[in-house]
Amino acid sequence: MKDAPEEAAKDAAADAKRCPICGKLAVAEFRAFCSRRCADVDLNRWLSGVYAVPGKPEDDEDGEGAPARDDEA
Numbered sequence: 001m002k003d004a005p006e007e008a009a010k011d012a013a014a015d016a017k018r019c020p021i022c023g024k025l026a027v028a029e030f031r032a033f034c035s036r037r038c039a040d041v042d043l044n045r046w047l048s049g050v051y052a053v054p055g056k057p058e059d060d061e062d063g064e065g066a067p068a069r070d071d072e073a
């Protein structure tokens, strides 16, 4: 009863999330990243890939928060 062969499956890595940037174990403090640095890298990707879209104002407020209409009944 020492180390089972199944332990080779890296159960620790399977349970813990890995940093998508460098592949290290992620820290809860940085969510899915291992450090603020990697979190920043991912954030930059977002900023340049999503928020950098020109001519796209935020009109999401129309979707949610819409009050129910009691007039139409």
Ligand SMILES: [Zn+2]
Pocket: 019, 020, 021, 022, 023, 024, 033, 034, 035, 038
């Ligand atoms: Zn990282």
